Amino acid sequence: MSSSALTTTSYAILGLLAIKPWSTYELAQQMDRSLGRIWPRAQSKLYEEPKKLVAFGLACASEEQVGQRPRTVYSITSKGRRALAAWLHDPGAGPVLEFEQLLKIFFAENGTRADAMANLAAMREWAQARSTESLAIGRAYLDERGPFPHRLAQLELTSRFLTDFYALVGDWAHWASQIVETWPDEPGRAQPDLTVIEETVRRAAATAEADAQRAIQHGDAS
Amino acid sequence: MSSSALTTTSYAILGLLAIKPWSTYELAQQMDRSLGRIWPRAQSKLYEEPKKLVAFGLACASEEQVGQRPRTVYSITSKGRRALAAWLHDPGAGPVLEFEQLLKIFFAENGTRADAMANLAAMREWAQARSTESLAIGRAYLDERGPFPHRLAQLELTSRFLTDFYALVGDWAHWASQIVETWPDEPGRAQPDLTVIEETVRRAAATAEADAQRAIQHGDAS
DNA sequence: TTCTTCATGTAATTAGTTACATGATTGA
DNA sequence: TCAATCATGTAACTAATTACATGAAGAA
Numbered sequence: 001m002s003s004s005a006l007t008t009t010s011y012a013i014l015g016l017l018a019i020k021p022w023s024t025y026e027l028a029q030q031m032d033r034s035l036g037r038i039w040p041r042a043q044s045k046l047y048e049e050p051k052k053l054v055a056f057g058l059a060c061a062s063e064e065q066v067g068q069r070p071r072t073v074y075s076i077t078s079k080g081r082r083a084l085a086a087w088l089h090d091p092g093a094g095p096v097l098e099f100e101q102l103l104k105i106f107f108a109e110n111g112t113r114a115d116a117m118a119n120l121a122a123m124r125e126w127a128q129a130r131s132t133e134s135l136a137i138g139r140a141y142l143d144e145r146g147p148f149p150h151r152l153a154q155l156e157l158t159s160r161f162l163t164d165f166y167a168l169v170g171d172w173a174h175w176a177s178q179i180v181e182t183w184p185d186e187p188g189r190a191q192p193d194l195t196v197i198e199e200t201v202r203r204a205a206a207t208a209e210a211d212a213q214r215a216i217q218h219g220d221a222s
Numbered sequence: 223m224s225s226s227a228l229t230t231t232s233y234a235i236l237g238l239l240a241i242k243p244w245s246t247y248e249l250a251q252q253m254d255r256s257l258g259r260i261w262p263r264a265q266s267k268l269y270e271e272p273k274k275l276v277a278f279g280l281a282c283a284s285e286e287q288v289g290q291r292p293r294t295v296y297s298i299t300s301k302g303r304r305a306l307a308a309w310l311h312d313p314g315a316g317p318v319l320e321f322e323q324l325l326k327i328f329f330a331e332n333g334t335r336a337d338a339m340a341n342l343a344a345m346r347e348w349a350q351a352r353s354t355e356s357l358a359i360g361r362a363y364l365d366e367r368g369p370f371p372h373r374l375a376q377l378e379l380t381s382r383f384l385t386d387f388y389a390l391v392g393d394w395a396h397w398a399s400q401i402v403e404t405w406p407d408e409p410g411r412a413q414p415d416l417t418v419i420e421e422t423v424r425r426a427a428a429t430a431e432a433d434a435q436r437a438i439q440h441g442d443a444s
Numbered sequence: 445t446t447c448t449t450c451a452t453g454t455a456a457t458t459a460g461t462t463a464c465a466t467g468a469t470t471g472a
Numbered sequence: 473t474c475a476a477t478c479a480t481g482t483a484a485c486t487a488a489t490t491a492c493a494t495g496a497a498g499a500a
Contacts, residue, residue, distance in 0.1 A: 007487075008322050015329035025451050038321045038328065042489050047453060067496055071452065081332065088333030091344035092322030094352075095391060099260045100230050100314030106260065106380045107237035109373065110303065111310030122313035124433060130316075131429035138423035142416070151331065152414035157401065158328045160422045161394050167429045168390055169317060172383050174432065179379065192374035194364070200382045201360035207353035207389045210396065211346060229459075247479050264461050269481060289468050293480065 006056065011087045012039045013049045014076065017059055018084055019148060021075035024050065034137075037130075037162055050074045058083050101126075105176065109188040113180060116187060120177045127170030134163045228278065233309045234261045235271045236298065239281055240306055241370060243297035246272065256359075259352075259384055272296045280305050323348075327398065331410040335402060338409060342399045349392030356385045 016022060016030055028046040031039075050072075053059035058080035064071050076084075101123050108116045138159065140146040148155075183190040206213075238244060238252055250268040253261075272294075275281035280302035286293050298306075323345050330338045359381065362368040370377075405412040428435075 008325070009487085012325060015325070015332065018329070018332050023451090024453075028452095035325075035328075038319060038324045040318060040320065041487095044454080044490085045488060048488095066451085069452070069495055084329070084332045085334075088326055088329065088337045088341075091341045092324075092326045094321075094323060094345065094348035096262060096320040097260060097387065098262065098318040098320075099316075101316060102260045102314075102380055102383060103230070103234060103237070103257075104310055104314045106257075106376055107240070107306070107310065108376050110237065110240050110306045112307075115310045119310075119313045123316065126316035128430055128433065131426045135423060135426040135430050138419055138426055141419055142423060150410075152419075153405070153412035154328055154330050154409070156414055156418045156422065157398050158324055160397075160418065161324060161390075163422050163426045163429070164390055164394065165319065165387075167425055168383075168386055170429045170432050172386065174436065175382075176379050183375070187376070188372075190375035192378055196378045196382065197360055197363055197374075200378065200385050201357060201364065203389055204353045204357040204360055204385045207385075207392045208350055208357050210353075210392050211350065214396065231459085245479090246481075250480095263459095266462085266482080267460060270460095288479080291467055291480070 006052065006058075006083075008039065008092075009041055009045060010049050010052055011084065012041075013046070014053060014058055014080055014084050014087075017050075017053070017074055017076040018081060019151070021062075021073050023064075023071050023073045025071075027074075038158065053080065056083075108180075109186075109190075111187065113183050113185055113187055116180050116183075117177060120173045120180060123173035124170055124177075127166045127173065130166040131163065131170065134159060134166065138163075228274065228280075228305075230261065230314075231263055231267060232271050232274055233306065234263075235268070236275060236280055236302055236306050236309075239272075239275070239296055239298040240303060241373070243284075243295050245286075245293050245295045247293075249296075260380065275302065278305075330402075331408075331412075333409065335405050335407055335409055338402050338405070339399065342395045342402060345395035346392055346399075349388045349395065352388045353385065353392065356381060356388065360385075 012031075012035060013027060016027060016035065022030065024047050027050070028043045031041060031046055032043070050059060050061070053074070054061050057077060059074045059076055061072050061074050064073055101119055104111075104119050105116060137146065141149070141152060141155075146152070146155075179193070179196075180187075234253075234257055235249060238249060238257065244252065246269050249272070250265045253263060253268055254265070272281060272283070275296070276283050279299060281296045281298055283294050283296050286295055323341055326333075326341050327338060359368065363371070363374060363377075368374070368377075401415070401418075402409075
């Protein structure tokens, strides 16, 4: 009885069930390959959450046999569809970022320059690997081989975000590497570059005032 | 005894202690205002983790009195500095993104167009709010009023990343809003735009091959 | 036929969050 | 002097992860 209320994770699963019925293993796969990029959860969670959905009447489980072994396939109920719609009605929470590599740059003065450079190299590799994935998925859709083509209108929005995020990570790491390269051996003695701050302030200002700017450009300033 | 090993959260605290001794409350503040942007944790964690550091000999606690009430101030030990340096030596894990708002766009076909638009508006507001914060911090440093100016070389790197991330969120939400605006009332019937995918593929390819490109430009292709 | 990988889960543990409790300080 | 807010923590709970266990299917 892990009763309590439904979490975002529950709704993430429910959203998948709204596409089609899945076995738990398939759900886990899906989580691993696609959903996990925006809502990462461990495999084992995927075996628990659907039970909660069933307890709430939002999904139903059907037992199948594969060899001697039972498997559970979950489908959404109409109550489940209503719950999903209700969830979509309130705006969600903003992004939460957990970024260990960046943390290590933040504290870089306690290590060596080489440490920081290696860390940045790992970031670039990460960005490349993720981009390669995105690329393969995008190409599959261009070849009309992508799964659930009827969801493409939504998918093309989210995959653009992810692609741009990976590009941001890669570009930033590349930019930062060029700076860290010029640091002395002990990063604690590195000198700041005020023009970097100035440019950062300019960019922050642009985003902070973005809506106002756009409104003015469209001529509907108050 | 929540013994076990040190986590990234432990090292995040240890990194703060390397700057100066802090009371637990100050640590929590710091976590809330700055570190939390890249390593978000609940306040109460911040009362637990330092005890673990002490148990490992990486920090030491000193009791002070404020009125009748005791307060604990933690400082790093030299063993703690060595542990921090060792931690910095291995590259960290890549970014982990949890993004409920994007999840709701991913599943938008189960709600209304208005739901999706409201969700995107919330995203823009989030980006604006965070950018405003970044802006204030950046300006403080330009005025030489920022805390720990000797750490500016590191800070200017990480705050550039965050600023660009907030810009990405804001720009994407703005772009997506323009597309979602053209959707029919039921997002399930929205038509995909193949040129969007084509552009995404182009961008993903650029990042996936970025290092190779840069190597070629620098004339050190293998 | 045996080894490996795919598939289907459960159990134990822990990391983390929410909620609460209460003393000190400030200012209206 | 009373309310509000700052400061300092603890306790209860739960979400999530890691590790384990084992059957089925396919390859060598």
